[in-house]
Amino acid sequence: HRVGRIGLILHKDAHKVEVLRIAALMAHVSGGVDQRERTVLDKLCAQFALPGTAVQPVRDPAQSALGR
Numbered sequence: 001h002r003v004g005r006i007g008l009i010l011h012k013d014a015h016k017v018e019v020l021r022i023a024a025l026m027a028h029v030s031g032g033v034d035q036r037e038r039t040v041l042d043k044l045c046a047q048f049a050l051p052g053t054a055v056q057p058v059r060d061p062a063q064s065a066l067g068r
Contacts, residue, residue, distance in 0.1 A: 003040065007047035016048040021058040025065070 010016050023044060027037040041055045 003043045003047050006044070010048065013048075013050075016044075016050060017054070017058065020044055020048070020050070020054065021061070024055070024058045 006019065010019060020041065023041055024033070027033040027041065030037070033041070038055075042052060044050075045052050045054050
């Protein structure tokens with residue numbers, strides 16, 4: 001439900017990617033991206049009409065920023 005609501009208020013692709021980046025950072029902070037968190041990232045991509053491949057480009061810098 002929350003993912004759907006976020007998708008309704010964001011219209012610019014740059015904003016969608018930024019939300020995805022922040023979500024990836026939050027997932028990494030908790031000790032790495034587990035399957036449940038990856039599912040949420042995938043749902044965000046789907047809601048934003050971004051390809052599933054959009055997750056990896058935001059995950060890698062998030063991981064690097066946190067030194068992992």
